[in-house]
Amino acid sequence: MVTVSTDAALLDLDTLHRWLSTDAYWAIGRPREVVERAVAGSLNFGAYDDGRLVGYARVVTDGATFAWLCDVYVDPAARGAGVGISLMEAVDAALTELQVRRTLLATADAHGLYAKFGFEPMAEPERWMLRTFAP
Template identity: 40%
Template structure:
């Protein structure tokens, strides 16, 4: 699928993803600084991915892990730090959440320690029953599995 706004385009076409750039930018974040390119490729292959582009340059990325029926996890979102258009981040999140495969889900999760206000504007809130949630979290495995970091 593809969406266009002015000179920008969001696409879910996997062949358009610039995997070396995605790997490089993910390594700039504390939660995936040691991630291998092979693991990034494997995560992309098992996910619904969105690339944000101007012409052929990739400027953003979002990755969703989902069963397309009941659950989705927004695992990674980044924008080129050089971008001076904050509305592009809003558009990327809105586009992800409007994708037909993500409609009617019982639960959409994400974890981000920094930009809660951005996500709250798109309907995300703290879990209604945090006492129901448990996790297995192994920081050492995070070097090999970026999707379990958040």
């Protein structure tokens, strides 16, 4: 049975960094120090099976008006076992408790999963702008 915790101290940062920096299309090459800073500045959700990290998601939020769901990842060996659903149930409960008005998500996959939790394509994408930084 998978359990989800928001206790960042439980996260296996070695595993998390390996997942993100080598297998997550949006974070390939992400340095360990950046993963550590991201964890420190976010609301983290770790999914565990017998104490072993099998999934992760994080939310960047002001806790009042806006949130960004990102770095959602499930260990390939655990995919198809409901880990993503467990993570999203925990994320949904936390966001509902915070009552943030908007939660943003950018993804190339798992649209069906996110739709079950109220995510939908932006009605007015032309109103949103993006600033990128390349060090």
